[in-house]
Amino acid sequence: MRGTFLNLTAAAALAMALSVSAAAAQKKYDPGATDTEIKVGQTVPLSGPASAYATIGKAQAAYMRMINEQGGINGRKINLIQYDDAYSPPKTVEQVRKLVESDEVLLTFQIIGTAPNAAVQKYLNVKKVPQLFAATGAAKFTDPKHYPWTMGFNPSYFVEGRIYGQYILKEHPNAKVGVLYQNDDLGKDYLNGLKAGLGDKAAKMIVAETSYELSEPTIDSQILRIRDAGADLIFSAATPKQAAQAIKKIAELGWHPVHILDINASSVGAVMKPAGLEASKGVISVGYVKDPADPSMKDDPGAQRYHAFMAKYYPDGDAGSSFNVYGYITAQLLVHVLQQCGDDLTRANVMKQATHMTNVALDMLLPGISITTTPTDYRVNKQFQMARFNGEGWERFGPIIADTAKE
Known part of the structure; x- marks a missing residue:
């Protein structure tokens, strides 16, 4: 009887161990990701000559607060770490190194400015850390052949x-x-x-x-x-x-x-x-985005969601600002990519999901405009309307x- 009990106990323990190992095998993490958290890093010109862009970072931080209030992404809260680089490339280098080597973020997101992004592009590609949706439209940030870990957001x-x-x-x-x-x-x-x-x-x-x-x-x-x-x-x-x-x-x-x-x-x-x-x-x-002050957008569902977000999560921000619209849609797109990653929160899978988007609609894109990317075409926004x-x-x-x- 005792032998039978021990055998059953051993079998149960083995089954549990196999179950745990199988569950663990389904989850893949690189630095910056755990069962409860996803660390994302960013530099923003909160001061300096381009501080008009500071509101973009504030809108993005507010969006992440909203997502976290709603339960996060696949049960994980987003920890958006923001540093001021004053739009100064040397400061960007210093802060991005801190994000990667000290904070150990999974990825960088929406570093703002062409020169700041250029200053850290080679470093991030050598480290194989995603430079995701860089806030610039310079051609060098949509060059998968030479910089596979960099994807710009802005139209070229x-x-x-x-x-x-x-x-x-x-x-x-x-x-x-x-x-x-x-x-x-x-x-x-x-x-x-x-x-x-x-x-x-x-x-x-x-x-x-x-x-x-x-x-x-x-x-x-x-x-x-x-x-x-x-x-x-x-x-x-x-x-x-x-x-x-x-x-x-x-x-x-x-x-x-x-x-x-x-x-x-x-x-x-x-x-x-x-x-x-x-x-x-x-x-x-x-x-390429809707004007939140346009009366014709009053009944537009996407615009309504944007205005509700601004009222609740960023009431001090200007809901009519195109910069806040920009912050909103870039944050929305990041959340889409991280949701697509599921439990495979590796840097390689972040880039895989970001480069396999098909007709992704965002709340504040103009009607008829959506986002499609491929491993050979990193350009996120390729459609415009004159204004x-x-x-x-x-x-x-x-x-x-x-x-x-x-x-």
């Missing part, structure tokens, strides 16, 4: 610039074009894209190219050079502070060129209002423009 600056060039040829074929651009990959990609869109007419049509450094207190002299070159159309490939300065200076001069502005500087709250709503009237850009500022908000016009060609 080059493609956006090319679209502006094509628009100018169609609508303003005799324009004398002046270009104001930030002296980094952001500005240079836009400039090169514009020239590609203008094609063999670029050399004749572009009468001035002038760059600025992010640290410069004002870009007044650059605007004067463009005006004095005889430009009647200006393309500003800028970030918010300088874009607002450009609009304001153009108005002060009593100059009335056609003004095209890149999507990164299209925030009403951070650009148009500081520059002056009346001065901003007529500025042209592109968009014009009417003094209060952006009015969309024309069809959805899809870029299907490789860059």
Whole structure:
């Protein structure tokens, strides 16, 4: 009898051990992931010349609080660790090393800015840590052949610039074009894209190219050079502070060129209002997200969810800000990827899920726009619609423009 009992006990213990080991085998973790937590790291310019972007990080942190309140992702809470890098690449390097080597995050998410992302791209790829949905549209951040662990979120600056060039040829074929651009990959990609869109007419049509450094207190002299070159159309490939300065200076001069502005500087709250709503009237850009202030979106389910989120989780934020819309949809996309990972929370699987998205809809993307990625095409956003500022908000016009060609 005793032998039978011991045999049964041993069999039960063995069965339990096999059950535990089988369950453990189904779960795979890299640093930053456990049964209860997923660590995600990020740098945000909470201070410095690009601090207008700080609200993006605040909206993303609020979104993670919402998800955690709802039970987390597959039972795991998201621990979003944010550090201020002041949009300074050396500080980004310092903070990202801390995130990877000290905090041991599973991945980095939405590091903000072209230069900050460029400063840590090689490091993160050597470490094989996902540089996921980098807040930049420079071409080097959608290059899976050379940087398989990096995926940018923003629409390609080059493609956006090319679209502006094509628009100018169609609508303003005799324009004398002046270009104001930030002296980094952001500005240079836009400039090169514009020239590609203008094609063999670029050399004749572009009468001035002038760059600025992010640290410069004002870009007044650059605007004067463009005006004095005889430009009647200006393309500003800028970030918010300088874009607002450009609009304001153009108005002060009593100059009335056609003004095209890149999507990164299209925030009403951070650009148009500081520059002056009346001065901003007529500025042209592109968009891929819904305008939360658009009355036609009042009954849109996605917009309703966004407004409810802002009211409950980020009441101090401006619900009408495109930056907060951006923070919302990027956070929503991260949650989608982590949900798809299931219990395989390895860095390799994070990238696998991020590069196998098909027609993913996000609450605040414009109707007709969704997200599809492949292992050979890391571009998250490849669709646009032209827009014009009417003094209060952006009015969309024309069809959805899809870029299907490789860059």
